[in-house]
Amino acid sequence: MSNTNDLTTAQREAVHALMARFPVADELGRRFAQAGHDIHLVGGSVRDALLGRLGDDLDFCTDAHPDETLRIVKGWAEATWETGREFGTIGAFRDGLRLEITTYRAESYDGVSRNPAVQYGTSLSDDLSRRDFSINAMAVSLHDHRFTDLYGGLRDLHERMIRTPKAPEQSFGDDPLRMLRAARFAAQLRFVVDEPVIRAMSDMSGQLTRITAERVREEFSKLLLGEDPVTGLRLLVETGLAEIFLPELTELKMEIDEHAQHKDVYEHTLTVVQNAVNLDTADGGPDLVLRLAALLHDIGKPATKAVGSDGRVSFHHHELVGARMAKHRLKLLKYPKDVISPVVGLITLHLRFYGYGRGEWTDSAVRRYVHDASELLARLHKLTRSDCTTRNRRKAAQLAADYDALEERIARIAAEEDLAKVRPDLDGNAIMELLGLPPGPLVGRAWKHLKEVRLERGPLSQDEAEHELRAWAEDNL
Known part of the structure; x- marks a missing residue:
């Protein structure tokens, strides 16, 4: 003592x-x-x-x-x-x-x-x-x-080491959640987990099934919000604990094709997580939604991997598949809707930016980007920047410059228009009065059409908006 x-x-x-x-x-x-x-x-x-x-x-x-x-x-x-x-x-x-x-x-x-x-x-x-x-x-x-x-x-504490008071097998047998807590403390404190503890975690990882999803979720969230979540995530994969409650993470360790036509998705993902940590830490503190999105943004790749006749590897629509997979996994872990919904939204949108640098985006495309991201826009900026992990310095610099240009363009258009609150130039009452319609689905369809026109062309004058509405009515009423 x-x-x-x-x-x-x-x-x-x-x-x-x-x-x-x-x-x-x-x-x-x-x-x-x-x-x-x-x-x-x-x-x-x-x-x-x-x-x-x-x-x-x-x-x-x-x-x-x-x-x-x-x-x-x-x-x-x-x-x-x-x-x-x-x-x-x-x-x-x-x-x-x-x-x-x-x-x-x-x-x-x-x-x-x-x-x-x-x-x-x-x-x-x-x-x-x-x-x-x-x-x-x-x-x-x-x-x-x-x-x-x-x-x-x-x-x-002096050695920055995580050890158990009793034999780790006894400690983890008493409460298997302690295995996940070991990874969490490694992430929070930047401590090293003792080798006998790691061996016990590997040997007993299956015992984690005794623990409720809610308790696993709480420990996992704390791990992600730690100063060094990548260390904790690696430990989960290496010991097999991730297989128990987040197998999608382990599945990212896909075999790279012989021509190295795609990145190591697992290592890329961990780099994206670290990039997101750097950005959200500099911007006021850890953001669970951003970090979850960074972790899960590519989980659709294993299911969508295809090799073409030229040997090139593709992952078509992996963002949509990954969004569905993330929603399912986060529900199983009992995350609340106010976490699941934005994570799924970010994964769905995370590829939208690519192609901007080719000069193909009109102001309409920029408006839609902002509109579709809505309240997720600030996080989408961070996730998209985090997703740039190329080692090619010229390419990395170009992507960063392209995204700088997009943000500047968003700011310019936002100064001219209220992009955060894009609405049709005529409201429901004006639509009903002009077309002589009672409240109902037709008014909603007309409103939606005018909103699409607004996104495409920007603000319209009263006369232009009324002209667009009458043209729509001729074809739909």
Whole structure:
């Protein structure tokens, strides 16, 4: 067991800074001490403090059982909740912080069910031994700020290594989601996963089927939003975990034809993801929708690969096939519609730009590009730029210049027209009045026609719009 004397000066200061930042913790410690109970700050809060990344998530463990915890925080907490009570967890809200207080646990698993059979432990060591990784198995006493490290968490922080407190096979057998968490921490912290842990992940990857789609989705999203998602993604593929919940990623490792007529789609995809990370990080923070679209934008290629008589490889309509595949996979992972819809839209549109540099786009084509992208336009700009992974510097420079030109052209046309809100030059009431129509489908068809004309030609005068409407009516009424 380590104490604060084992810490470096910087680490001791981090522990003190953590406790000083959250006086709520000391208040909580005094209440539990007065009731005759131990309580410790544990897990990610301690880890992040020692890494110099103080956060707002506070997790505690205690020898007090849930009923006693509720009694201790009653009148002090501004609110409490018991949604995790079956796992020994009581939630409390105080001074804008969400606190989770869990009774020492020493649960066991039957290797089949997804949830543990909760058994309360009797000591801090019981609790720390069941945690996922040594870097998350350190604790700070709220009573005297004593630091406890039974499993080499400090060493592993120093070595930037992910190890399990127990044998990895036992740890992953207890909770297979920990295998995905290992990849997630590698992505978030830029740590290396220990070789025995990787071997266990490979050997036990099939155990991930015990875990609900919702829990897998949450861990996978955190991985994608990490600082280095590419490292985490590689680990998922190399250990076989991707095969369990995202087989489309593994399938991108297609055999390259003998003439090298197409890129390594898997490596290209990871490069696109990294490019997207660079762009969204520079633009205010991680964007899950953009990163998912970057990851899945080419998953339709394996299904559409064809080799022509000249030996050239093609992937016709892979964007449409890939959009359907992405929608299906994201639904299986229980992503919400407000994530699925924009990801699918971006994949569908991601090839639209190519051909612009040949000078074939009219102002009408630019209007349609903006109209079809709609609220996805800013993300589509990033995805399209990210998708340029050629090593040919001249070609890369030309593509970048072409897209710069397109964005400038969009800005010019947008300054002349409200591209974000393209509407027909006559509204439904004007259409009904001019043609003498009652409300109904014909009005909608006329409106749609005028919108197409608006996209094609830009804004029309009143006389021009009425002329177009009458011409349409002659052929359709």
